[in-house]
Amino acid sequence: MSDEPSENISGGPTGGGQIAAFEAADPSSATRAEVVIDRLGDLYWRKAYGGQGGFECLVRTILSQNTSDKASQPAHDALMARFDSSDLAESLAAADREELVEAIRSAGLYNQKSKLIIGVAEEVLADFGSEADFDRYVREADPAEVRNRLLEMKGVGPKTADCVLLFAGGRGGVFPVDTHVHRISRRLGIAPADADHETVRDYLERDVPAEKCGFGHTAMIQFGREYCTARKPACLEDPEACPMYDVCERVGVNPEMGEVVDPAETVADD
Structure with missing residues (x-):
């Protein structure tokens, strides 16, 4: 606890x-x-989801893998402060890995996660052209297609893919x-x-x-x-x-x- x-x-x-x-x-x-x-629903506030950026949500969920929110949230905040949030994918694809490691150290498994984050940034730019186009794909494409495409990315498992669909895509039934x-x-x-x-x-x-x-x-x-x-x-x-x-x-x-x-x-x- x-x-x-x-x-x-x-x-x-x-x-x-x-x-x-x-x-x-x-x-x-x-x-x-x-x-x-x-x-x-009688115990907790009922929040509707969606609206997060698809790529930022993907990065945030990778940071949360095998750790607690208490550890991963500061890592996310430090990453967003250190790299250009206006075009995060471009910034992370070009990032110095040691600088990224330093930013996300609190999330644990930082060597592994830094490689994964740079890798998905490069893949998003190569396959979708821009972070904005990737975000639009997550929001608008067929959910099953989006899920399968996310699962093709190294380091993205079922829970990570589903979190992106829910928190960024706002998809019902996820x-x-x-x-x-x-x-x-x-x-x-x-x-x-x-x-x-x-x-x-x-x-x-x-x-x-x-x-x-x-x-x-x-x-x-x-x-x-x-x-x-x-x-x-x-x-x-x-x-x-x-x-x-x-x-x-x-x-x-x-x-x-x-x-x-x-x-x-x-x-x-x-």
């Missing part, structure tokens, strides 16, 4: 963006996944899966216990309405930080400590015994 921000990651009304307008579904007819997202979403979806029982990240994404994007996916992603992350942590979920202390207790199957969690295992281990034990 100490490595993550305490505030709602959606930012609240003063954090920018617009509120996501959606109605809670009738629980008798909704999927369990939608019921979960609706419940999270539900990026990070470690929190992967863990919680399986604990709740809205994805198979042994599902990998891509399978969890398939289940969530199938069962959560498109307009609720972006909010669901950030809200589930926040829920994982505040309540359903990897080793000490709130229900171990007291069922009433978790606002999702009544809609959770607690796969891999045994409050009576005080035990927590990865949900996939429950499948192996069957």
